[in-house]
Amino acid sequence: MTRIEGRLGKILKKKPTVVTRAVFWKIPHNTEKEDIHLKLGRYKKPKDFHGEEEPESLHPKSELTLDQEEFRSLIDFLQENYEPFRQGVKAFIPLDRPFDSENAKQIRALFSLPNKRALIKFVLDNEVIPQELAAGLRQARRARAVLEFESMLNQNHREDVWQQWFQSNSWVLGSQFVRILDERHIDTQHISDFLMEAYDGFLDVVEIKRPEGGLTFWSSTLDHGNYVPSTDLTKAITQASRYIYEIEREANSIKFLQRVGGVKTVKPRCILVFGRSNNWNAQQAEAYRIINTSFHNLTVLTYDHVLARARCISGIDA
Structure with missing residues (x-):
């Protein structure tokens, strides 16, 4: 059985018959590797004092354990996204990772808006695209069109x-x-x-x-x-x-x-x-x-x- 070194728990929410808990625990290793897990669960309160809590639901199970990697990813996700989402920003581009593939979806969503006239006015009025970038995009699009043309000639x-x-x-x-x-x-x-x-x-x-x-x-x-x-x-x-x-x-x-x-x-x-x-x-x-x-x-x-x-x-x- 895996040895556990240190445990820290907190009740996140308590209802008359159900309690939601979060529990940290650390698993020691012979190396200096840190291994902290997080368990989240919603449990039924026992009917008597000596009874044990059981998951509120078994299908699907209302209990989840995140290992070290999953837990760190969750922390990063909350740090990066919670505040913008709370303020009503449903989609945004993190400036520390501007070229992630996921960001392309947000850019495409903006430029796919149906009112093209208003979109062009917005881009021009706010200088969203610098002239050098616009020229580069135009040349890149034309170069791609040329390659497509050459390919079509063979079909x-x-x-x-x-x-x-x-x-x-x-x-x-x-x-x-x-x-x-x-x-x-x-x-x-x-x-x-x-x-x-x-x-x-x-x-x-x-x-x-x-x-x-x-x-x-x-x-x-x-x-x-x-x-x-x-x-x-x-x-x-x-x-x-x-x-x-x-x-x-x-x-x-x-x-x-x-x-x-x-x-x-x-x-x-x-x-x-x-x-x-x-x-x-x-x-x-x-x-x-x-x-x-x-x-x-x-x-x-x-x-x-x-x-x-x-x-x-x-x-x-x-």
């Missing part, structure tokens, strides 16, 4: 998956765009991937085609020794040009202006994201340059061009 995703990625990372399309508009419908028959507000305040359009699915950029045969667009690319260019035309037709429509949030239309331009260029030769790169310069309101980018731009903006290739 066979549907076009709507790519739309979602571009929706979340519109910065890769260039600094000429301020924001993606909520509206995608040009009219009842033409639905773009993205209607954009450019930095000059006017409306532009972005159209993307998935990089997989057998779509080819170049025709399988040369024309007089020159690389020419494939039928797939020609169809995509025709569709993008049609969108530009239909947007211009809607330029004076009050209903269209309302649907796009008041963003005016003057000589709209389009970015078409189509195909891959990671295995092009020098002649194909030159042909691409020639084709692109022949358009005055349309720019064709491959997914690899977008990737190169994203790596540069995010600082990965800096």
